[in-house]
Amino acid sequence: MKWEMVVGLETHVELATKSKIFCSCSTQFGGDPNSHCCPVCTGQPGALPFLNRQAVEYTVMAGLALNCEINRYSKMDRKHYVYPDLPKAFQVSQFDIPLCINGHLELSGGKMININRIQLEEDAGKLIHEGGKILVDYNRAGVPLIEIVTEPDFRSAEEVVEYLEKLQGILRTIGISDCRMQEGSLRCDVNISVREEGSSQLGTRAEIKNLNSFSFVQAAIEYEFDRQTGLLEAGKPVFQETLSFDSVSGKTLNMREKEDADDYRFFPDPDIPAIILSEEDIKRLRECIPELPEARIKRYVSEYRLPEADATLICKYKKVADFFDKASEGLKNPAVAASFILTQMFSKISTEVAREQWASPIPPEFLRDLVLLLEEKKINHNLAKNIFTKMLEEGKAPKSILEAEGISTDEVIDLDELCKSAVYTNPGAVEDYKKGKKKALQALIGNVMRQSRGRADAEEARKILLELLKE
Numbered sequence: 175m176k177w178e179m180v181v182g183l184e185t186h187v188e189l190a191t192k193s194k195i196f197c198s199c200s201t202q203f204g205g206d207p208n209s210h211c212c213p214v215c216t217g218q219p220g221a222l223p224f225l226n227r228q229a230v231e232y233t234v235m236a237g238l239a240l241n242c243e244i245n246r247y248s249k250m251d252r253k254h255y256v257y258p259d260l261p262k263a264f265q266v267s268q269f270d271i272p273l274c275i276n277g278h279l280e281l282s283g284g285k286m287i288n289i290n291r292i293q294l295e296e297d298a299g300k301l302i303h304e305g306g307k308i309l310v311d312y313n314r315a316g317v318p319l320i321e322i323v324t325e326p327d328f329r330s331a332e333e334v335v336e337y338l339e340k341l342q343g344i345l346r347t348i349g350i351s352d353c354r355m356q357e358g359s360l361r362c363d364v365n366i367s368v369r370e371e372g373s374s375q376l377g378t379r380a381e382i383k384n385l386n387s388f389s390f391v392q393a394a395i396e397y398e399f400d401r402q403t404g405l406l407e408a409g410k411p412v413f414q415e416t417l418s419f420d421s422v423s424g425k426t427l428n429m430r431e432k433e434d435a436d437d438y439r440f441f442p443d444p445d446i447p448a449i450i451l452s453e454e455d456i457k458r459l460r461e462c463i464p465e466l467p468e469a470r471i472k473r474y475v476s477e478y479r480l481p482e483a484d485a486t487l488i489c490k491y492k493k494v495a496d497f498f499d500k501a502s503e504g505l506k507n508p509a510v511a512a513s514f515i516l517t518q519m520f521s522k523i524s525t526e527v528a529r530e531q532w533a534s535p536i537p538p539e540f541l542r543d544l545v546l547l548l549e550e551k552k553i554n555h556n557l558a559k560n561i562f563t564k565m566l567e568e569g570k571a572p573k574s575i576l577e578a579e580g581i582s583t584d585e586v587i588d589l590d591e592l593c594k595s596a597v598y599t600n601p602g603a604v605e606d607y608k609k610g611k612k613k614a615l616q617a618l619i620g621n622v623m624r625q626s627r628g629r630a631d632a633e634e635a636r637k638i639l640l641e642l643l644k645e
């Protein structure tokens with residue numbers, strides 16, 4: 175029997191607001207345990223929440239970027255459960271009227287992943303297991319989160335990973351989250367079930383909680399698919415349960431039986447007024463959304479003639495794409511600037527976090543000036559590469575490095591003239607070549623390179639010299 179996996183995702187994304195959702199405490203990652211806390215975010219009796227407007231606006235921006243409808247009337251609800259990381263014994267979330275509904279994200283093959291809803295909620299604290307004790311840190315409690323819920327539209331682990339990468343790119347581009355999986359600002363829960371291929375009925379699903387890297391998401395889905403098909407093939411039932419993924423063993427483990435919505439006793443939070451958005455609010459937020467990665471990749475391919483793989487790599491990091499746009503101004507062939515970024519700059523700025531922050535040692539104008547020298551044939555590609563290495567080390571403009579090396583770029587290299595001069599002043603080498611000593615050509619190319627102080631294109635010089643030597 176052929177089995178098909180059916181996967182839906184709930185992705186939690188911490189919003190990059192400076193303060194928490196209901197108080198003025200800092201949202202900064204890390205810090206001494208319980209140093210970013212106050213009576214509101216630790217749920218002290220009598221403390222009253224005050225909704226952070228920025229968190230609402232960021233949620234709406236996420237919705238607009240993901241093609242959602244925005245509910246102009248929305249509200250916050252209490253979701254009850256008891257766990258030590260949740261000091262109030264309820265989480266403030268959104269139940270029946272979330273801010274955003276009915277969106278979608280398109281995968282590369284054109285497949286649409288439907289987004290059911292995006293809701294705003296608060297994060298919980300963190301439990302730390304240490305020396306047989308369980309400690310609790312409430313620094314994260316009350317950090318604003320959005321939960322993005324898809325329909326069960328995924329049919330493979332690869333589709334899930336592609337969706338997450340695209341989602342990360344979009345949310346970083348609109349600037350509402352840094353989406354760092356390793357710091358937990360993007361994490362996801364996977365709902366997975368298995369059914370006979372071609373069936374339209376859904377099987378019993380299990381939920382794998384809190385996956386915090388793309389490779390764990392992939393591994394957990396693949397393991398769970400095998401586990402569930404194994405059970406079904408042996409004639410055993412799949413139970414509805416909540417699982418965790420153990421990255422060491424690569425297995426999913428039971429955490430608890432799955433709760434239903436009824437178990438949470440949702441009701442509207444009486445301390446927080448309804449959220450009302452005007453058409454003007456939504457229009458203003460729509461105008462805040464910059465060009466999204468998908469549109470940017472298309473523009474680079476069609477206008478700049480970049481290979482799609484290069485365009486995709488550059489657009490993975492908004493700051494890199496912004497740098498590239500500036501470096502490309504006025505260039506005939508921006509793909510050359512792109513290749514300097516993707517080779518020399520990427521090998522110097524090599525980690526994901528560093529590329530995301532993109533602390534470039536040179537401004538984009540310096541790269542543009544270097545590529546212009548190449549386009550004007552004032553330097554060759556090899557020299558440009560060497561100059562660029564020095565630019566990245568010293569943070570200087572190409573002209574000042576060329577000057578320091580005693581290379582003038584004021585005059586254009588007349589390669590024909592240089593080749594003629596090489597032939598004219600080296601009759602010995604010419605004679606050797608004509609007698610069949612092919613190596614003599616190298617001496618003539620060397621002469622051209624010396625005359626141009628290394629700026630000439632050696633390959634071009636070879637072609638011209640061969641023509642001259644035919645005579």
Ligand SMILES: [Zn+2]
Pocket residue numbers: 194197198199210211212213214215216316
């Ligand atoms: Zn607080």
